Amino acid sequence: xxxxxxxxxxxxxxxxxxxxxxxxxxxxxxxxxxxxxxxxxxxxxxxxxxxxxxxxxxxxxxxxxxxxxxxxxxxxxxxxxxxxxxxxxxxxxxxxxxxxxxxxxxxxxxxxxxxxxxxxxxxxxxxxxxxxxxxxxxxxxx
Amino acid sequence: xxxxxxxxxxxxxxxxxxxxxxxxxxxxxxxxxxxxxxxxxxxxxxxxxxxxxxxxxxxxxxxxxxxxxxxxxxxxxxxxxxxxxxxxxxxxxxxxxxxxxxxxxxxxxxxxxxxxxxxxxxxxxxxxxxxxxxxxxxxxxx
DNA sequence: CTAGGATCTAGAGCGCACTCTAGATCAAGT
DNA sequence: ACTTGATCTAGAGTGCGCTCTAGATCCTAG
Numbered sequence: 633x634x635x636x637x638x639x640x641x642x643x644x645x646x647x648x649x650x651x652x653x654x655x656x657x658x659x660x661x662x663x664x665x666x667x668x669x670x671x672x673x674x675x676x677x678x679x680x681x682x683x684x685x686x687x688x689x690x691x692x693x694x695x696x697x698x699x700x701x702x703x704x705x706x707x708x709x710x711x712x713x714x715x716x717x718x719x720x721x722x723x724x725x726x727x728x729x730x731x732x733x734x735x736x737x738x739x740x741x742x743x744x745x746x747x748x749x750x751x752x753x754x755x756x757x758x759x760x761x762x763x764x765x766x767x768x769x770x771x772x773x774x
Numbered sequence: 775x776x777x778x779x780x781x782x783x784x785x786x787x788x789x790x791x792x793x794x795x796x797x798x799x800x801x802x803x804x805x806x807x808x809x810x811x812x813x814x815x816x817x818x819x820x821x822x823x824x825x826x827x828x829x830x831x832x833x834x835x836x837x838x839x840x841x842x843x844x845x846x847x848x849x850x851x852x853x854x855x856x857x858x859x860x861x862x863x864x865x866x867x868x869x870x871x872x873x874x875x876x877x878x879x880x881x882x883x884x885x886x887x888x889x890x891x892x893x894x895x896x897x898x899x900x901x902x903x904x905x906x907x908x909x910x911x912x913x914x915x916x
Numbered sequence: 917c918t919a920g921g922a923t924c925t926a927g928a929g930c931g932c933a934c935t936c937t938a939g940a941t942c943a944a945g946t
Numbered sequence: 947a948c949t950t951g952a953t954c955t956a957g958a959g960t961g962c963g964c965t966c967t968a969g970a971t972c973c974t975a976g
Contacts, residue, residue, distance in 0.1 A: 646922065656923080657965055665963095677972050679923060692889065699886035703963065720897040720904075727897075731890045734883050741880050744841035747834065748873045755862040755869075762862075788952065798953080799935055807933095819942050821953060845933065 642673070642681040652690045659690075665703060667693055667710050689713075699734050784815070784823040794832045801832075807845060809835055809852050831855075841876050 649656045663672060663680075669689050672680045682690075696706055709726055712719050791798045805814060805822075811831055814822045824832075838848055851868055854861050 644922080645924095655965075658963085660924090661964060675972090677923090678925095679972075695882075695886050695889050697963090698882050717900060717904075720900045724894060724897050724901075727890050727894055731887065731894075734887050734890070738880060738883050738887075740837075740840045741876050741883070744837050745873065745876050745880075747837050748869050748876070752866060752869055752873075755866050758859060758862045759866075762859075786952080787954095797935075800933085802954090803934060817942090819953090821942075839933090 642683055643687060645680050645682070648682045648687055648690065651687055652694055654690065654694065662690070662693065665707055667703065667706055669710055669714050696730070699730070700737060701730050701733075705730070784825055785829060787822050787824070790824045790829055790832065793829055794836055796832065796836065804832070804835065807849060809845065809848055811852055811856050838872070841872070842879060843872050843875075847872070 643651070645656045645659055648654070648659060652659075654662070659680075662668060668686065670686070672682060672686060675681055693706060696709075697703070701709075705726065709723065712723050712726070785793070787798045787801055790796075790801060794801075796804070801822075804810060810828065812828070814824060814828060817823055835848060838851075839845070843851075847868065851865065854865050854868070
C-alpha cells in the first residue's frame, strides 16, 4: 500500500492520486490553479482530506483534460460551477466549444487512422511481394 | 499574395507553409530535426525549393503530428523511409504503435463526448426548469 | 521512543514543439 | 538604383502542464 486510508468517507492525497491517475504533485497544482470546486478540507495536522465529491469532480477534470481542454478553460468551468446555479448558459457554451474541439479531433484521428491503414496496406504488399519474388524496385520509396 | 511561385513544379518555403499549414519556422525546424526524407534543394541564392514529393511527405507529417505522434517518432519513421525498401516490418511496427495510440485517443474522446452530452442534458434541464418555475434548489450543484 | 514513509510549502526546473529575434541576403517591382 | 518583402542562419525565448527539490512536519507501526 502506498497510501493509507484516512477517516472513512474521505481520502488522502495519495488515495486520490491512485483513484484519479493524477500525481500528488498534479493534485496540488490543480488546487493552486483553482481547478477545484470547494476548498479542500484539512486535518488538524494540515493534510488534505478529499471528499467523494472532490474525487468525482477530479475524475471529470481528468476526462476533460485528456480530451484536450486547456487548464485555463477547466478553471473557468470550475468557477462557473463554484458560483452555483444561474449560469447554465455559460456552462453550456463552454461545453459546446469543447464538444466542437473534441469532434474535430475525432475527425482528425479518424483521417489519420485511414492514412495508417493505407500505408499498412502498402508495406504489407511490399512484404508479400518481397517474400514471393525477392527485392522490389528500390527507386520507389514511401 | 504572401508567397510568389518559384520555378514551376517546385515551391518556396512560403508556398509550402500555405499548403501544409505549417509555419515557415516550423518547416525549417522540421528540416533541422531531420523529419524530411531527402535534403531540400536550394536555389543559387540559397533559398529552399521544395518538390511536390516533399510537400506530400510534409502533409503526411502534419497528419501524424495532429494525431499525436511525437516528433522523435516521426523522425524515426523518416529515417526508415530514407533508408529505402527492406525495413517494412519496422515501419509497420511503428505505424501499429501509433494506430493503437490513435484508437485509444478516439475512445477517450468519445467517452468525453458522452460526458459532455450528459452534462448538457443536466444544464438544459435546469434551464427549462428555471424558465418554467423560477429558481431550482441552490444546494445541488454540478 | 524511534524509524519510516506520506505529506506539507514555495519555488525552481523540465520536456516538448515550436516561435521569435537579429542581422544579413536575395529577388522582384518601379 | 531603390524599396519592399521573402528568406537565410544561429540561437534565444515561450507557453503549457506538469515534475521535482529541499527542508520541514506529521503520523503510524514496531
